[in-house]
Amino acid sequence: TRPVLEIKNLNVDYGLGDQAVRAVRDVNLTLHRGEVLGLAGESGSGKSTLAYGVTRLLPPPGAISGGSVIYHPPSGEPIDIMALSPAQLRRFRWAETSIVFQGAMNSLNPVHKVSTQLLDVLAAHEPTMSAAARLARARELLKLVGISADRLESYPHQLSGGMRQRVMIGMALALEPQIVIMDEPTTALDVVMQRQILGQLVELRERLGFSVLFITHDLSLLVEFSDRIAIMYGGRIVEEAPAAALYRDSLHPYSEGLLNSFPALRGPRRELSGIPGSPPDLRGMPTGCSFHPRCPKAFDPCGTEIPVLGVPKEGTAVDRTVACWLHPVR
Ligand code: ATP
Ligand code: SF4
Ligand code: MG
Numbered sequence: 027t028r029p030v031l032e033i034k035n036l037n038v039d040y041g042l043g044d045q046a047v048r049a050v051r052d053v054n055l056t057l058h059r060g061e062v063l064g065l066a067g068e069s070g071s072g073k074s075t076l077a078y079g080v081t082r083l084l085p086p087p088g089a090i091s092g093g094s095v096i097y098h099p100p101s102g103e104p105i106d107i108m109a110l111s112p113a114q115l116r117r118f119r120w121a122e123t124s125i126v127f128q129g130a131m132n133s134l135n136p137v138h139k140v141s142t143q144l145l146d147v148l149a150a151h152e153p154t155m156s157a158a159a160r161l162a163r164a165r166e167l168l169k170l171v172g173i174s175a176d177r178l179e180s181y182p183h184q185l186s187g188g189m190r191q192r193v194m195i196g197m198a199l200a201l202e203p204q205i206v207i208m209d210e211p212t213t214a215l216d217v218v219m220q221r222q223i224l225g226q227l228v229e230l231r232e233r234l235g236f237s238v239l240f241i242t243h244d245l246s247l248l249v250e251f252s253d254r255i256a257i258m259y260g261g262r263i264v265e266e267a268p269a270a271a272l273y274r275d276s277l278h279p280y281s282e283g284l285l286n287s288f289p290a291l292r293g294p295r296r297e298l299s300g301i302p303g304s305p306p307d308l309r310g311m312p313t314g315c316s317f318h319p320r321c322p323k324a325f326d327p328c329g330t331e332i333p334v335l336g337v338p339k340e341g342t343a344v345d346r347t348v349a350c351w352l353h354p355v356r
Contacts, residue, residue, distance in 0.1 A: 036093035046309040051261040064248030067258030124198035134182040141178035167196040259317040267346035
């Protein structure tokens, strides 16, 4: 399948000069047309920074310090996101890529009805649409995300958290984007809701044909709903594979640790073991493989040499990559 978004050697720093910390390190990631790509990793691994980076929405002091992001529209020439003017970027963000951020459901304006907020998005981006057509479109969007059209007259506080999140997805789909990025909150309480939302997105994706980048700490969700999974650690992608392959046969010890952190995924009723130790401090990244201080399988080269992400020599699969000295790459 063709790529819709290509992230190449992307670096994102917070701060400048010797104060800078690198939160995204040399990330290469491709989102293919029509696929759901899941991005997982512990808190602080750089998932949100990557999402903000590719849409150039990084809050200061965040800044892209290297690499490129290429968008491939359904027809026409590829577009270099880094080269867009602010006006082009605004258009790109709604019309081509929509992003629903962590805690987005709280970003609906409490003093305005759902209808006002949906109609505002349509009015701002489809100025030639008639008022009647906009209203019809707003009703259609709500129905699309499984909310009855009479909810247009509700205020945000009259909706449940799940409904508000679905309204946000409806807004994100308003201009029929090619890419939807969802950055989900990391609280365990929201897992039931995340499940609903992701299930719904996958279904909509089948009908509307957009691509999804879904960010979560919950690998079990991704195993179930996504086509491919990328695992992030300390700002880097350490493994990427089709969801089934990652689940069946993860190669990176960190992926293994994450999979074993979910009792529902591997075997019945076990303690949430997690991974001993804590994520690396960006100000003092370990040398070599940044996972080595926590890795149960660390050996000779791990403490001094950085493993590069690549297709493993072992096996025949060419559609997966890993960055670990246990799996020499081609
Ligand atoms: P979570 O699962 O908690 O959402 P995440 O994977 O999305 O985590 P990020 O929010 O991208 O992680 O953060 C990546 C790293 O960048 C963290 O170490 C964080 O401390 C750092 N960071 C994030 N925002 C800033 C900022 N505004 N200034 C400095 N450092 C930041
Ligand atoms: Fe563990 Fe070494 Fe692989 Fe890093 S490179 S994950 S330390 S075995
Ligand atoms: Mg985040």
